[in-house]
Amino acid sequence: MASPIEGHARPIRLADIAKAAGVSHGTASNVFSRPEIVRAEVRERVKAVAEAMGYAGPDPKGRLLRAGKVNAIGVGTTEPLSYFFEDPFARVMMAGISEACDATGAGIALVSAANQEKLAWNIQSALVDGFILFCIEGGSRLVDLTRERRLPFVALELGFHDETISAIGVDNVAGGRLAARHLAEFGHRRFAVLSLTFGEDRTGFVTPEMVRSAIYTGTRDRLAGYFEELSGFGVDTTKVPIFETENEEKSTRAGLEAIFAGGERPTAILAMSDRMALIAIEWLTRRGLKVPEDVSIVGFDGVPDGALSDPPLTTIAQPITEIGRRAAHMILDFDGTVRRETMGVELVVRASTGPAPRT
Amino acid sequence: MASPIEGHARPIRLADIAKAAGVSHGTASNVFSRPEIVRAEVRERVKAVAEAMGYAGPDPKGRLLRAGKVNAIGVGTTEPLSYFFEDPFARVMMAGISEACDATGAGIALVSAANQEKLAWNIQSALVDGFILFCIEGGSRLVDLTRERRLPFVALELGFHDETISAIGVDNVAGGRLAARHLAEFGHRRFAVLSLTFGEDRTGFVTPEMVRSAIYTGTRDRLAGYFEELSGFGVDTTKVPIFETENEEKSTRAGLEAIFAGGERPTAILAMSDRMALIAIEWLTRRGLKVPEDVSIVGFDGVPDGALSDPPLTTIAQPITEIGRRAAHMILDFDGTVRRETMGVELVVRASTGPAPRT
């Protein structure tokens, strides 16, 4: 009855508590952030007043401005947010990042820049101390935008070459060689490559000309690894069909159709991602071709799903979790320098590869 | 050479730009946030100065304090952060939350409160407009802490009864009945329950006494559903063993050991989570018992992994994605009221259940 008008009560601020308790701002602040330096009696009184007035505790917004550090790292991508929870590669990577963040108590802010207009705004307004960027597609725009924030950031899976930014990647050439050698040693001589894109968004067969002018160095290097090794086994790589896809079902299927339409069918497929490899296994099996009896397949990435497929996928495994962990540490322990790390990869032999069929 | 001492240059502020460009800070601010109201000539000049001085754009920290809204929703749990990317249930839920956030352009901040001290701090200092709480275990402490922030929040999978907070849950009784009826109709009469915990962290067989004093209503309701239905089929539920586990491998295995140690082995297992059901399938198969020929199993949750197991899991599916979506909307469109929603569940019949074996 005698209480003040309810209405949309403006939230209680620390200053209100201070006034009500008859102490200065400074003391009121100390009661919450450094209670040990406040006399017990005063501390209790202030706390009691805060409780009575329904004070929610120091607002992080205010504190943040003063403190400067958010204590959270942003993870950005051009995919929708659900990508982080649905894509197997992203999930494993995030687990690594999480681990590092858990250890230091930092939070994780997921930032999506799926549509162009919001991309800029979301990156610009994210409350984070630094960024980890998943540079899948449209990576360069994401990098440019992030650079403007002038916060520490690391690019993962960077598709293009830029020495001025911190990045963690894998040795794609070595991975390519490992995959190709494994198949060649099984006696395979007729290959096909299911490739990631070399430049702009396009799908279809790739000409040597396009390979030479590749923008995405990751794709280029994996292919280089494949071909270097195959050449060593006497394979005429100019005859190996390369089909670039967008790393999803539709274009990968189209690639398979195209590859298997010709007369000289490959006995081995080099896929630049586990995703594509898994799609290929399914496609082939459905077509009545046996993996690995008729066609062998090697993937690239080493996502956990690969172990569960039928048959389980032979692949080039990246140390995904470790990459995530390191990326997080680069941000958390940022020292102002540009760091570039290249991680090793490993051939994981499972059941999707076997001896070449006798023709 | 003639440049100012580099050192640890204090970041450039909007005020610095304003001074350098010879305009007021108000105008400088407008150049970035409402460029259309600034005369073109002035706008370009300020932008040029900003560019030249290496200004990173308005700092979100400052903007935030003024604006009040963070434009991000926090998702909290007492598990480590990696839980969000590794647990199948969480992943599907997060996909739903992501969807809603993507649609409105909001970000997601992951907040873990894995260890007690940091729990408080992480919840208190998270920069979010509201929280979605995964109340798996220790949910009540998480809720209490969050309540103090006086921000909108929704509890998911809330294990205990509290009418004063917003929550989204499922009809556990109905789910329990569905599962039990399905098995009973297959002729099963000897059951065992693999249960979630009823109260404090403990594992082991549960007495009727403990069921009666259950703290976690979710567990209690699922069990009630099971038993109501079984009674209807003439099963003496007082003889049905109930083993509570912590929903992970070790205690679930222990439960199975205990259940199958006795003379009267069950022909059907009612598991309160898919996780436990999946562990049970594996355990039984390894023991040489066939699922469903020897033992039928029904899970609860409806995580995607259930469709991939061997045999695929029959389960009570929750509309997980939809729950996530709704939870996010509750925060995004918060209107100051407490909302409580109960979602329906669905029996998904796959291959882990079949006719009771003839004894």
Next chain:
DNA sequence: GCAAAAATTTGAATCGATCCAAGAAAAATG
């Protein structure tokens, strides 16, 4: 009981922006 030392408390300054009422400049009108 008094000075010196230790423990508390104070309040102005600061963090980095946005907002808005009022004033100034430019453009339009007669």
Next chain:
DNA sequence: CATTTTTCTTGGATCGATTCAAATTTTTGC
């Protein structure tokens, strides 16, 4: 050219806290 309108610009107030040097109070020592 004077006046009215319209368009920009200005600078103080504000968002909600923390910090730190200086002032004050309490303790300690003799």
